[in-house]
Amino acid sequence: MFPPTTKILVVDDMPTIRDLVKNQLRAMGFKNIVEAADGEVALNTVISQAAAGTPIELIVSDWNMPKMTGLEFLKQIRASDQFAKLPFILLTSESERDQVTEAIMAGVSQYVVKPFAAKAFEEKLKGVWAKVSAAG
């Protein structure tokens, strides 16, 4: 599993969902969580945190957001040499189910369909960590 010190960026336009995700992550033992309300702010956060020497190590992002969607954010991240391998989990809703293939093609590490139980979310995180650690 990701170490408790892993720096995690939680992105969602709904504060209640951000709180929910943060609480689930904290309950799993994660202590280093930052947040953003849309893809544009999130992308700037990824860039500025890396520049500050405190890089984001895992992204958990909503799909449907104003200004920049989670899918567009994912594509920007994967298009960057610096962040191409950054673990990226998308939170999707039923309405995006048909577009999940596009997210997989774009290189999403894993996706979670809302609403999700904490246990299911933790299993997805473990799966992503297994891939990340296998890749070295």
Ligand SMILES: [Mg+2]
């Ligand atoms: Mg949303």
